[in-house]
Amino acid sequence: MTGRLVTVLIPAYRPGRILETLGTLARQEFKDFKIRIGLDPSPGYTMPDLSFADLDIEIVQHPARLGWVGNVNALLRSIDTPYFVIVAHDDGLSPDFLKAAVAALDGAPDAVVAHGTTEHRGVVRAGELHTTASICGSPFERLQEYIRRGPDRAELGWRGLIRRAALPGLPRLRVRLSDGQFSNTLFSLELLLHGNSIFVEGIRYIKDTGPAGFSRELVGRPANEKSAMLADNLACLAVALAESGDRLSPAERETLLTDYAHWLLMLQGTWNVLVDENDSGGRPFHQLREPVARFVARALLSSVAEEPRLLN
Structure with missing residues (x-):
C-alpha cells in the first residue's frame, strides 16, 4: 500500500465536465487521497489539460480503446490504497464526502462500503435525490434486501467509498457478451457478499444525467x-x-x-x-x-x- 489513504478512480472517455469533477475533488475537506484517471477517449474527442494545482493526479493513457468496462477494470486492478471510490468523469462529490466516508469505515470494521445520497443534476433528472439506508445482516440477507429495494434505486458501490481489504482477489465489473449494461449494479450487489453497507447522512454523490450519455444510448x-x-x-x-x-x-x-x-x-x-x-x-x-x-x-x-x- 502507498502512503495515501484513498484513491479516486475516474474512468474518462469524453471531456464533458471532467474539470468540474476535479474541482469538486479540489474542494474536499479530506486531503489524503490521490486521483487516477483512465483515459479511453472516444474518436473525435480531445481531453483538456488535466493538471490541477494541489491535486495528486496520475493519468493512465490506455494503449488501445477498452470501452467503459475495460477502462474501469484496468483502474480497479491498479488500486494500492486502503480505500477507493469510483467517480464518473462528469460527476462529483460534496466537499465533506471523503472525510465523512473515511470516518464511517474507520468506525465500522464489518462494513465494505460507505455511501450517501445521490443528487441528480442535468437536464434529464435534475433535482432528484436517491437515498438508500444501510444494508446489514448475513450475505444472503444483504443481497436479497438490495434486490428488494430495486437495484436501480439502491446503487451504492458505484457511488460509495469502498474498503479494498474486504474484497478477495481483484475487484472488477462483470460482462460477457454485452456492452456492460448494469455491470455497475452487479458490482454493488457483489460488494454485499463481503460486508455491510453504511449510509452516511449529509454527504452527496453528484450525478450529472445528460441527454446524450452512453446509458441514454443503450435504452434507445x-x-x-x-x-x-x-x-x-x-x-x-x-x-x-x-x-x-x-x-x-x-x-x-x-x-x-x-x-x-x-x-x-x-x-x-x-x-x-x-x-x-x-x-x-x-x-x-x-x-x-x-x-x-x-x-x-x-x-x-x-x-x-x-x-x-x-x-x-
Whole structure:
C-alpha cells in the first residue's frame, strides 16, 4: 500500500465536465487521497489539460480503446490504497464526502462500503435525490434486501467509498457478451457478499444525467438488443453467485438469481425487455412464454461463453 489513504478512480472517455469533477475533488475537506484517471477517449474527442494545482493526479493513457468496462477494470486492478471510490468523469462529490466516508469505515470494521445520497443534476433528472439506508445482516440477507429495494434505486458501490481489504482477489465489473449494461449494479450487489453497507447522512454523490450519455444510448436500442444485454447481466450474476463459495447455500443462490431475474423482467418503460411497449403486464401468460424463455436462454448461453479478455 502507498502512503495515501484513498484513491479516486475516474474512468474518462469524453471531456464533458471532467474539470468540474476535479474541482469538486479540489474542494474536499479530506486531503489524503490521490486521483487516477483512465483515459479511453472516444474518436473525435480531445481531453483538456488535466493538471490541477494541489491535486495528486496520475493519468493512465490506455494503449488501445477498452470501452467503459475495460477502462474501469484496468483502474480497479491498479488500486494500492486502503480505500477507493469510483467517480464518473462528469460527476462529483460534496466537499465533506471523503472525510465523512473515511470516518464511517474507520468506525465500522464489518462494513465494505460507505455511501450517501445521490443528487441528480442535468437536464434529464435534475433535482432528484436517491437515498438508500444501510444494508446489514448475513450475505444472503444483504443481497436479497438490495434486490428488494430495486437495484436501480439502491446503487451504492458505484457511488460509495469502498474498503479494498474486504474484497478477495481483484475487484472488477462483470460482462460477457454485452456492452456492460448494469455491470455497475452487479458490482454493488457483489460488494454485499463481503460486508455491510453504511449510509452516511449529509454527504452527496453528484450525478450529472445528460441527454446524450452512453446509458441514454443503450435504452434507445430495440427490445431484442436490450433483452440480450440484460440476459447477459443475469448470466454474470449466476457466475458471481457460483463463485461465492460457502457464503451462500445452493437454495440461497437460487432465490437470489430468481429475485434478480424477476426484477429485470419487471423493468418497464424504456427497459421492457420482452416487447416493444411500455408495459407488458396486461398480456396473458401464453403471450409472454416465448419471450421469457428466449430471455432465459440468452442468459444461459452467455453464462457458458468465453469472457472477452479485454474486459476481464
